[in-house]
Amino acid sequence: MRIVKLGIGLICLMVLLPQSVGALVAGERPGIHYADQVLFLEKKIVADGRVAWITLAYEDPRTSKTCRNFFDVLGGRELFSDIPEKSWLLVDFELRSLVVDSGFSGDADVASVLACNDYATCCRERDRRHAARPVEPSPGVEEKPRQDKPTQGKPLTLDEVGERLLVGRRLVKAARCRGCHTLEGFGADHAPSLTWRRHKYEPNWLADYLAAPYRMRPAMNNLMMLAYTSPNAVPNLQPAELNAVADYLQQLGWMTSPAKDFRLEPWQNYNCFDCHTRLFKEKPLTFAPTSLSGPSGEKTTSTAALRTCVACHAFGDQQTATKLAAPMALAPDLLLAVEKLQIDYLQAYLEDPGYVQPGSQMPRLNLTEQQLLELRQLFKQLKEALAADEIKPVHRYYRMEKESVE
Numbered sequence: 001m002r003i004v005k006l007g008i009g010l011i012c013l014m015v016l017l018p019q020s021v022g023a024l025v026a027g028e029r030p031g032i033h034y035a036d037q038v039l040f041l042e043k044k045i046v047a048d049g050r051v052a053w054i055t056l057a058y059e060d061p062r063t064s065k066t067c068r069n070f071f072d073v074l075g076g077r078e079l080f081s082d083i084p085e086k087s088w089l090l091v092d093f094e095l096r097s098l099v100v101d102s103g104f105s106g107d108a109d110v111a112s113v114l115a116c117n118d119y120a121t122c123c124r125e126r127d128r129r130h131a132a133r134p135v136e137p138s139p140g141v142e143e144k145p146r147q148d149k150p151t152q153g154k155p156l157t158l159d160e161v162g163e164r165l166l167v168g169r170r171l172v173k174a175a176r177c178r179g180c181h182t183l184e185g186f187g188a189d190h191a192p193s194l195t196w197r198r199h200k201y202e203p204n205w206l207a208d209y210l211a212a213p214y215r216m217r218p219a220m221n222n223l224m225m226l227a228y229t230s231p232n233a234v235p236n237l238q239p240a241e242l243n244a245v246a247d248y249l250q251q252l253g254w255m256t257s258p259a260k261d262f263r264l265e266p267w268q269n270y271n272c273f274d275c276h277t278r279l280f281k282e283k284p285l286t287f288a289p290t291s292l293s294g295p296s297g298e299k300t301t302s303t304a305a306l307r308t309c310v311a312c313h314a315f316g317d318q319q320t321a322t323k324l325a326a327p328m329a330l331a332p333d334l335l336l337a338v339e340k341l342q343i344d345y346l347q348a349y350l351e352d353p354g355y356v357q358p359g360s361q362m363p364r365l366n367l368t369e370q371q372l373l374e375l376r377q378l379f380k381q382l383k384e385a386l387a388a389d390e391i392k393p394v395h396r397y398y399r400m401e402k403e404s405v406e
């Protein structure tokens with residue numbers, strides 16, 4: 001509890017600092033856990049009849065006026081829809097990423113919200129929950145916190161985490177990823193956008209992919225992601241640097257208002273596309289579909305909701321790219337997408353692709369609750385089959401260099 005308090009203290013401090021730099025997240029990655037916090041719902045921003053953002057103030061705004069925050073409540077729209085503005089709340093949620101930048105914003109996964117009539121009632125309820133909670137988690141049954149890597153030693157301070165993410169940001173600039181990708185809202189669009197609003201990838205997926213990129217988009221026949229570990233890459237990135245880039249992408253990929261100096265990045269002059277498409281033509285890389293013929297594959301054919309998807313997406317060897325039109329070049333093979341994406345991201349994306357990934361070329365499908373549930377179950381089954389090696393995904397790696405003679 002003390003750690004949470006400290007976290008909030010620091011946040012308040014940083015809000016007070018004008019022009020505070022960079023980003024911050026909790027020491028315990030990938031986010032700050034607000035368990036049983038008494039907050040004041042100041043404002044709701046409602047778009048299309050759904051709660052899109054809320055502003056929360058910490059504790060009693062009469063005593064801590066500056067501590068308020070915007071939250072993207074993607075996971076908690078329903079929870080907040082019935083609660084009027086100017087209400088006291090007891091909330092239990094996690095922040096996945098948050099950024100200090102001309103104001104203050106965050107992305108929140110809300111687990112529960114209890115509206116109270118007044119501050120005192122909320123506090124009483126919080127204390128009651130604390131009293132009911134076991135003091136020590138019993139060994140062995142301890143719930144694993146969601147995080148990308150085990151945190152070793154003492155958690156990083158917010159400043160240290162912010163600094164680490166800035167390193168990733170600088171590396172992205174040096175490696176000129178914007179020559180092909182959009183990041184933090186700006187850059188070219190020759191490759192999939194790297195701007196999204198949520199914790200997106202499975203742990204370690206990003207660093208592994210950056211170290212050895214493979215083909216995911218079968219209809220993309222003009223360009224390939226390059227290996228920055230190659231000695232030909234300028235700069236050539238070391239494993240620790242790839243980790244820093246991966247952390248930065250995972251935590252801050254959804255930011256759309258970068259600090260002023262990053263705006264000045266002259267990415268329009270990065271002409272990577274022309275040359276690399278020419279090189280790619282000389283040595284193309286086609287997609288190899290994964291076989292889904294086993295028992296887990298059969299389950300997938302019975303998922304009715306999937307039929308809409310395969311109009312645009314390849315899906316292992318059950319739907320191959322040959323029938324798919326070029327405008328859908330950015331649509332990845334669904335099996336490889338399920339492998340890389342967190343299940344909550346998949347669900348959020350299906351509900352509203354353009355919101356989760358600004359500028360997404362996938363239309364909103366208006367799936368029913370039933371269809372969403374059906375797909376979620378299918379994705380879970382696929383993930384289990386992948387983890388159990390029942391499905392062996394084919395990853396086709398790109399080698400630019402001519403084969404070396406040994």
Ligand code: HEC
Binds near residue numbers: 190191210214225
């Ligand atoms: C020459 C163009 C080019 C450059 C430069 C480039 N990429 Fe890519 N990148 C691609 C293409 C094309 C893909 C899609 C490959 C596919 O899915 O088959 C891709 C895919 C990715 C993906 C996978 C996204 C997903 O969810 O499918 C990530 C992450 C990524 N790139 C990060 C980076 C980073 C970080 C840099 C800079 C260090 C970078 N890229 C530089 C072309 C490029």
Ligand code: HEC
Binds near residue numbers: 270275398402
């Ligand atoms: C004038 C043509 C040209 C332009 C422009 C160009 N590249 Fe390259 N790039 C190459 C060649 C040639 C190689 C090395 C090919 C080889 O390994 O045989 C290469 C290799 C790379 C590699 C290493 C990949 C590997 O597997 O060896 C990366 C990463 C890369 N380029 C990124 C970029 C980025 C980012 C840009 C835009 C800022 C860019 N390139 C612009 C020609 C170009």
Ligand code: HEC
Binds near residue numbers: 193337341361
């Ligand atoms: C009208 C064509 C179309 C249909 C139908 C469609 N998609 Fe997509 N989907 C796309 C395109 C295009 C993209 C790439 C979006 C982008 O990067 O801009 C995409 C992206 C995605 C992504 C994000 C992948 C990533 O790498 O970030 C997921 C997940 C996804 N689709 C799942 C589905 C599922 C599940 C269905 C069926 C319920 C479906 N899609 C139906 C065209 C479609």
